[in-house]
Each structure stands twice: as C-alpha cells, then as structure tokens.
Amino acid sequence: MRRDGKILHPALARVISEAGHTDLVVVTDAGLPIPPGAERIDLALRPGLPAFLDVMDAVLEEMSVEGATVAEETAAENPEVFAALRERLAAIGVEPVLVPHVQFKERTHGARAFVRSGEFTPFANVILHAGVPY
Template sequence: MKKNGILNAPLSRVIAELGHTDYIVIADCGLPIPPGVERIDLALKPGLPAFLDTLELVLADMQVERAVFANEISQHNPVIEHAATSMLDGKPIGHVPHAEFKQISRGARAIIRTGEASPYANVILYSGVIF
C-alpha cells in the first residue's frame, strides 16, 4: 500500500507518466470532459474534494512548468484564483477565454474532476522537468 502522496491510483499513475509539456486539468464538477480524454473523477458531493485541496496535493507530486486559467475566474471566482495563484509559487500563469480553455482541455492527458461547486475553478497544469 502506498504510504505518502496521492493515494488515488489513476491520478498517481497519470502524474508519473507525464512528460515535459504534457498537461492535465484540475476541474470543478461542472466542466465538460471531452470524449476520449481520461476522466479521473474524485467528486463525492458538491464541495468534496475541494479544488484547492486537490491542487495542493497535485502540486506536491507534479513538476509544474506553468498554469492556465480561464479569464472569467478573475471576475467570478477571485478568491479561488488568488489562493491557487499563491499555491503556484511564482510559476508563469496565463489566462484564456473559457471557450478556449475547453478547447485546450481536449488535449489533456487527463481531467481530474473535483467536487468543487464554484464557477471557473479550473486550471491547466503543464508538466515541467525535474532537471
């Protein structure tokens, strides 16, 4: 049995398989997941697990090079945006329109669906390298 880090086997596997510039999405419970993209559904009920809790654990396991949010988070969910930006600890952060965010998500290695039930609580995390 795994003792530390992410215990969810599919999520742990996807992070381990990422190469440089591959990306995953951490999503609220409402983001549509395109056909063909691996869905890692962690949602248990609205709010559980929370987006920020999931992001914190993923960031502890994944080498992140940069992140992208939907533009709309700034107006509709600034508390989540500020907290997530702080957790990204100075990594480059981009913003795109939500429609473009959904298009980009089609190329994700996986979309991690949380129970987060607040608007635009989604982030694309691009994999970096550890050297």
C-alpha cells in the same frame, strides 16, 4: 513526473508518474465538460468534496509544473479561488496564462487527463503544463 509518493489514488498517481514534459493535466470543478474519450480521474464525492484547492495542493505537491492556463473569467467570477490559485502557482515560480473560457475549454482537448474535484463554484479549473524536475 512525480516528485513524491503521497497521493494514494492509484489512477491519479499513475497519471502524474506518466506525465512527460509539456503534457497537460486539467484539474477541474464538478462542471467542466470533459471531452469524450479523455481520461477522467473523478474524485468528486458530493458537492464541495473534495474542494478544488485541496485537489490542486495534492497535485502540485507531486507533479513538476512549468506552466498553467486559467480562464480569465475566474478572476471576476471566483476571485477567492483565483487568488489562492495564483498564490500556489507563484510558490513554484509559475505565472498563469489567462485566456477566455471558451478558449480554455478548447485547450483542454489536448490534455493527458482530467482530475475532477467536487468543487461547486464557477471557473475553478486550471490546465497544468508538466515540467521536469531537473
């Protein structure tokens, strides 16, 4: 469910608006495999644009989120992104659940949509669990 109307990309705004309680929305780097048939909102323009954290900020600004899943490898392989991601999630009262990357990819198969950034650093991915604003 959308909180505000600041996202201009029509497909991304629609997915956030349509997300119901417990739906999964995956914000990805440029390399995460997206299952065939899954909805892909591809924002990648070129390597690094837009950055994963910029996309996360836009999504978190409008989507009610009650949980998040992150690959545990993110902390070791991409500590700057992991720290920034944890900080952003903590600001909305969410502590990410860490799972092995293989398990992370398996969990994405139930996602409503994938929002692909142009991020070119490893393990810059998160599964957001939709909440409700009430």
